[in-house]
Amino acid sequence: MVTIYDIARKAGVSITTVSRVINNHPYVKDETKEKIEKLLKETGYVPNSNASSLVSKKTNTIAVILPDITNSFFANIFRGAEERANSQNFTVIYGNTNEDSEREKQYINTFIEKRVDGVILDPISTDLDIIKPLEQNDIPFVLIDRNIKGAKKSHVGIHNKKEAFRIVNYLIEQGKKKIALISASEELSVYKDRKKGYINALKESGLDVENDYIKIGTKPIKEVGYNLTKKMLQSSKLPDAVFAANNFLAVGVYNALKDLDYRVPEDISIVCFDDFDTGTVISPFFTSIIQPASKMGTAAMDLLLDKIEGGDNKSEQIYLKSELCIRKST
Amino acid sequence: MVTIYDIARKAGVSITTVSRVINNHPYVKDETKEKIEKLLKETGYVPNSNASSLVSKKTNTIAVILPDITNSFFANIFRGAEERANSQNFTVIYGNTNEDSEREKQYINTFIEKRVDGVILDPISTDLDIIKPLEQNDIPFVLIDRNIKGAKKSHVGIHNKKEAFRIVNYLIEQGKKKIALISASEELSVYKDRKKGYINALKESGLDVENDYIKIGTKPIKEVGYNLTKKMLQSSKLPDAVFAANNFLAVGVYNALKDLDYRVPEDISIVCFDDFDTGTVISPFFTSIIQPASKMGTAAMDLLLDKIEGGDNKSEQIYLKSELCIRKST
DNA sequence: CTGTTAGCGCCTTCAG
DNA sequence: CTGAAGGCGCTAACAG
Numbered sequence: 001m002v003t004i005y006d007i008a009r010k011a012g013v014s015i016t017t018v019s020r021v022i023n024n025h026p027y028v029k030d031e032t033k034e035k036i037e038k039l040l041k042e043t044g045y046v047p048n049s050n051a052s053s054l055v056s057k058k059t060n061t062i063a064v065i066l067p068d069i070t071n072s073f074f075a076n077i078f079r080g081a082e083e084r085a086n087s088q089n090f091t092v093i094y095g096n097t098n099e100d101s102e103r104e105k106q107y108i109n110t111f112i113e114k115r116v117d118g119v120i121l122d123p124i125s126t127d128l129d130i131i132k133p134l135e136q137n138d139i140p141f142v143l144i145d146r147n148i149k150g151a152k153k154s155h156v157g158i159h160n161k162k163e164a165f166r167i168v169n170y171l172i173e174q175g176k177k178k179i180a181l182i183s184a185s186e187e188l189s190v191y192k193d194r195k196k197g198y199i200n201a202l203k204e205s206g207l208d209v210e211n212d213y214i215k216i217g218t219k220p221i222k223e224v225g226y227n228l229t230k231k232m233l234q235s236s237k238l239p240d241a242v243f244a245a246n247n248f249l250a251v252g253v254y255n256a257l258k259d260l261d262y263r264v265p266e267d268i269s270i271v272c273f274d275d276f277d278t279g280t281v282i283s284p285f286f287t288s289i290i291q292p293a294s295k296m297g298t299a300a301m302d303l304l305l306d307k308i309e310g311g312d313n314k315s316e317q318i319y320l321k322s323e324l325c326i327r328k329s330t
Numbered sequence: 331m332v333t334i335y336d337i338a339r340k341a342g343v344s345i346t347t348v349s350r351v352i353n354n355h356p357y358v359k360d361e362t363k364e365k366i367e368k369l370l371k372e373t374g375y376v377p378n379s380n381a382s383s384l385v386s387k388k389t390n391t392i393a394v395i396l397p398d399i400t401n402s403f404f405a406n407i408f409r410g411a412e413e414r415a416n417s418q419n420f421t422v423i424y425g426n427t428n429e430d431s432e433r434e435k436q437y438i439n440t441f442i443e444k445r446v447d448g449v450i451l452d453p454i455s456t457d458l459d460i461i462k463p464l465e466q467n468d469i470p471f472v473l474i475d476r477n478i479k480g481a482k483k484s485h486v487g488i489h490n491k492k493e494a495f496r497i498v499n500y501l502i503e504q505g506k507k508k509i510a511l512i513s514a515s516e517e518l519s520v521y522k523d524r525k526k527g528y529i530n531a532l533k534e535s536g537l538d539v540e541n542d543y544i545k546i547g548t549k550p551i552k553e554v555g556y557n558l559t560k561k562m563l564q565s566s567k568l569p570d571a572v573f574a575a576n577n578f579l580a581v582g583v584y585n586a587l588k589d590l591d592y593r594v595p596e597d598i599s600i601v602c603f604d605d606f607d608t609g610t611v612i613s614p615f616f617t618s619i620i621q622p623a624s625k626m627g628t629a630a631m632d633l634l635l636d637k638i639e640g641g642d643n644k645s646e647q648i649y650l651k652s653e654l655c656i657r658k659s660t
Numbered sequence: 661c662t663g664t665t666a667g668c669g670c671c672t673t674c675a676g
Numbered sequence: 677c678t679g680a681a682g683g684c685g686c687t688a689a690c691a692g
Contacts, residue, residue, distance in 0.1 A: 664689105
């Protein structure tokens, strides 16, 4: 591949001069400048950014690490972040943890090896250890969606507890009295908060909190929602509504119910968090709390770019507003 | 950030020795090896892969460039590709063209600057120029989904003409006689092929090809589908079915029809290509040709990795099978 | 087993 | 306006 040396040789100048025209420095005679530019084009020269990063200590690259890009919630976070990064001349590297903390750890490591300028992370790990390498290497980062307990770091998300309260309360207003919770984790911040909101709503309305109606799995994926629902229905009587802590879980719940010949919403209602791509899906099904995913992405990226460029290190908490959308599942 | 020099100094050895234990080379005394490994851990040393890439000429990074990650078709391509890359110790960089050829060009350029080992591209450009920089710099790449005319390069996709024929033929079998086409481009390979399939199907059944029923826009997005449909209904009578060339167009078609108080499928049927995330969406709506997106991604990555590692440069054409799924829109 | 020496491609003083 | 020299962090012969 053609290097700065090749150009210099062909132009009969030093590499310094070539470097100068590449980087638009002043003080290059128009004549030599033109000659070099012509050569640059002819040879199809493309600078090696790894080499310049070595010197500049900047890669203009930001890593975004999310659980699963095929979940439109995360895809929209990504789009928001990417858009903003691009407008500031940053490239985005993506990593899919697939809700696996081992992969998450590995991704963080490779991204540090690549010396990314910053990281946006929606963690599956709940242990502070996961962000240690980032801190140790002075790499700015911001957490998104899920937070990590004890990490006094910038975070962008919504008020999960409050929103869970809101949607469960909506069910209660609809006359539901036996409301089950299908959730994904006792550890992940957002699921802990959603459970708290659920319990608060029940208590405030004087409804019993029944353990048989609370099933917590390990990952927010369809299979987990499916299995937990089946398990619940084996051991206890039918609730009149289910609060699924995210969209994928809700699909699992729905499928399990369907297998057992229950109708939604006639026999039982379902509500959840997050959406499948709002606006593209023809008739959205789930009554749910819709998070402003794309905005979360841009907000997180804004915060991160501030840290990178301004060097400011305050840790901010940004809470964005979400919406309750009533649909066909209730 | 701690470097190999820091470790060497602290251990009282040369950087070569440190490099050796980092890269697991033989011939290092157990004792010094242990000492260095301890230091590595203590200091939280992370190698700078940009520096090693400079000498090794390999970045272990592959760029994937797609139109829009929020379209589940592309998200699944991505997942397939990423999965495979990871298993071979490659990292994936992602670029979203947003169906904009300028952005596409820029992305290709930044990825060359980063000296990625290979590229997977689902192009919006139809001009051979777009892949010239890749060829000029000897960067292996494979095209996915859309092909570029005249590019004798490896490509992974489906038989678009045949599949379009199949789905239009299905409509004809259902007794439809006035079948419209809403498509996105006269240039992009897949849309050209789908149009051919549509026309062949009509002709073979002795149906007229009416230009009033063929509307071609510029991009496969909702807005285009919406506007084209409205325009068509202004200038001609209602068809009894619409073939939308992809899923996003279909949504636009549906929304336009709804605005005009037509019912789908009672008044008019819709069919399309691609799906919204199969299996997650509760009740898929569109009768459509479902492409094996994830498989396309892994197949493309396989091809690419072969080129990179084996250095083989044959250009292969891989056609995968797709399915016709009958749903509620017909 | 271990260290010295040369780069990889580029940028940045510091002298002309 | 231009060039020489040194260095970014790491690897790879080549000598010990």
